[in-house]
Amino acid sequence: MTDDDTTQIPEPDQPPEPEQRRMTRPRDDRVFAGVCKGLGRYFNVDPVLFRVAAVALIFFGGAGLLLYIAAVLLIPNEGEERPESRRRRDRALAVIGVVLLVVAAGSIFSHGVFHAGWAFGPFVFIGLAALGVWWLVSGERPRGDARDVLRSVVRGIGVLIICTALALGGAWLAGAGGGTAAAIAVIAAGAILAGAALEGYGRWLVLPALSLALPVAFVSAANIDLHGGAGDKQYVPASAAQVRDSYRVGAGRLVVDLRDAQLPPGDRPLKLRVGVGEADLIVPDNVCVSTSAKVGMGAVDSFERSNGGVDVDWVDQPPAAAGNPRIVLDAHVGVGRVLISHFRSEDFGPGYRKFYRPLPQPGDEVNSGCEVTHAR
Amino acid sequence: MPAKLQLGPLVAGLGVIVLGVLALLDSTNVISLGFGALAPLACAVAGATLLASGLTRSG
Numbered sequence: 001m002t003d004d005d006t007t008q009i010p011e012p013d014q015p016p017e018p019e020q021r022r023m024t025r026p027r028d029d030r031v032f033a034g035v036c037k038g039l040g041r042y043f044n045v046d047p048v049l050f051r052v053a054a055v056a057l058i059f060f061g062g063a064g065l066l067l068y069i070a071a072v073l074l075i076p077n078e079g080e081e082r083p084e085s086r087r088r089r090d091r092a093l094a095v096i097g098v099v100l101l102v103v104a105a106g107s108i109f110s111h112g113v114f115h116a117g118w119a120f121g122p123f124v125f126i127g128l129a130a131l132g133v134w135w136l137v138s139g140e141r142p143r144g145d146a147r148d149v150l151r152s153v154v155r156g157i158g159v160l161i162i163c164t165a166l167a168l169g170g171a172w173l174a175g176a177g178g179g180t181a182a183a184i185a186v187i188a189a190g191a192i193l194a195g196a197a198l199e200g201y202g203r204w205l206v207l208p209a210l211s212l213a214l215p216v217a218f219v220s221a222a223n224i225d226l227h228g229g230a231g232d233k234q235y236v237p238a239s240a241a242q243v244r245d246s247y248r249v250g251a252g253r254l255v256v257d258l259r260d261a262q263l264p265p266g267d268r269p270l271k272l273r274v275g276v277g278e279a280d281l282i283v284p285d286n287v288c289v290s291t292s293a294k295v296g297m298g299a300v301d302s303f304e305r306s307n308g309g310v311d312v313d314w315v316d317q318p319p320a321a322a323g324n325p326r327i328v329l330d331a332h333v334g335v336g337r338v339l340i341s342h343f344r345s346e347d348f349g350p351g352y353r354k355f356y357r358p359l360p361q362p363g364d365e366v367n368s369g370c371e372v373t374h375a376r
Numbered sequence: 377m378p379a380k381l382q383l384g385p386l387v388a389g390l391g392v393i394v395l396g397v398l399a400l401l402d403s404t405n406v407i408s409l410g411f412g413a414l415a416p417l418a419c420a421v422a423g424a425t426l427l428a429s430g431l432t433r434s435g
Contacts, residue, residue: 179403186396194389202385206425213392214418220399221414297411310411 024078032131032141033149034078035071065127072149130156133163137204163211171215175226175250175275175334182216189213222296224334226250226275237261246271249279257282257344263325272331272338279331280339288320288369293331293338300331302340303367314338318370326369342368384429391421 023042025034036054040047054068131149134156135141174182189209196202228248234255237243240263247256247270254274259282267290272279283289292315293300299308307314320326331338394417402409 174399174403180400183396183400183403186399187393188396190389190392190394190396192389193392194386197382197385197389198380200380200382202382202389206385206388209389209392213395216399217395217409217414217418220402221409221411310415 023075025072025075026078033068033072035068035075038075038078039071069149126157126160127153130154130160132156133159133207137207139203159207163208166208166212167215170212171219171224172226174216174219175224177225177227179216179220183220186213186216219334222334223294223332224275224296225273225332228273228275240264240268243268243270245269246273248273249275249277251276253278253280255280255282255344258287258327259284259342263287263327265320265323265325267320267326267328269328269330272329272333274333274336276334277336278339279333279336280341280344281327281329281331282341282344283327283369285342286324286369288318288324288326288371289329289340289367290317290326291315291329291331291338291340292317293329293333295333295336295338297335298333299337300340301337303342308337316367318367320369321371324369383431384425387428388421388425391425395421 023038025038026041027034030037031051036047036050039045039050057065057067130153134152137159138155140152170182170185173179173185189205189212193202193205193209196205228250230251231249232253232255233247233249234257235244235247236257238260240261243258243261243263247254252274254272254277256270256272256279270281272281281289289302291300291302293302293312294314295308295312297310298312299306300312300314302314302316305316317328329340398407398409398414398417401407
């Protein structure tokens with residue numbers, strides 16, 4: 001038997017080495033950075049479950065967003081090998097994310113879920129809104145690593161600032177008496193947008209143009225008049241002679257308390273104008289109120305009756321009872337409410353808002369100075 | 377139709393022009409613009425813009 005005659009005894013079949021499973025963020029079919037899809041693939045679970053959980057966690061003090069960012073830093077993209085220095089940096093950022101999560105958790109447990117949610121909510125909301133805005137104007141879905149997503153957020157915030165400035169500027173111009181100029185600006189913006197669309201680059205202009213047009217149209221529809229300044233104004237005339245024909249506030253609360261005015265019998269016209277806010281008229285029991293009120297968006301609360309919504313047009317013109325004075329009220333509020341009552345909210349204690357006052361008792365909140373009072 | 381034309385933004389632009397014209401007529405007291413008219417118009421502009429964008433995308 002020679003060496004050549006020796007037969008090779010085949011080795012028994014070795015079980016194949018199990019393929020090492022590695023969690024990665026797939027590049028296809030991802031919504032943002034592919035974290036949920038990667039988790040779903042790794043755990044063999046529908047990624048929708050992770051997406052729902054992530055969105056739900058966002059409202060728990062923003063924990064979902066922080067977790068997502070940490071996951072983006074920790075889980076590499078599919079087919080991506082990160083250099084050691086990059087991995088170290090990402091790990092450091094992830095640690096910061098975890099610390100933030102711990103702070104969030106501490107806040108939740110010490111102040112309650114809703115307090116924490118309110119504290120983080122605006123930042124989460126602004127971040128998501130910025131991402132959505134950038135997506136809308138550029139057509140680029142937020143994808144890539146954390147730096148790319150952050151870049152999209154920053155650009156989105158820039159667009160948001162521009163759109164907010166356009167919206168506030170247009171609304172202010174329309175409300176401050178420049179309605180015609182604001183409308184012409186809107187038409188010009190529409191024309192520029194249409195022209196740009198013909199040239200193939202109109203997408204960027206859609207959001208800024210709408211940001212200008214919609215507030216101007218809103219202010220026009222609500223008939224908001226910002227003349228009269230901003231803030232709360234209270235008038236408590238001590239005699240009939242001190243009662244003015246009209247009162248006005250641009251934005252804020254206007255209170256006209258006529259309980260000490262000792263109005264003589266007969267009609268007394270009165271105009272109340274509020275752009276955005278509340279117009280309160282308080283009258284004594286013996287004064288009848290004839291009301292014609294228009295509210296663009298909001299409500300009219302007249303004694304025991306109320307009506308709310310958009311384009312509210314309230315007319316209630318009862319005659320005064322014999323010997324009683326009558327206020328002939330002409331009230332316009334753009335956005336807010338008209339409130340006619342025998343009481344002031346402050347009568348119920350410091351800081352007590354009318355909204356929270358106890359329900360009126362039978363007989364104490366009716367237009368009692370009129371000939372015919374409304375039944376409850 | 378030119379290859380560059382973006383139908384969605386074009387419709388949005390025309391909608392913005394309509395909104396501006398209505399605001400102009402309201403400010404000059406030719407019409408009285410209310411939410412009863414504005415709300416459906418705004419919805420129509422948004423809907424037409426989305427529809428036009430979708431039609432463009434689907435080729």
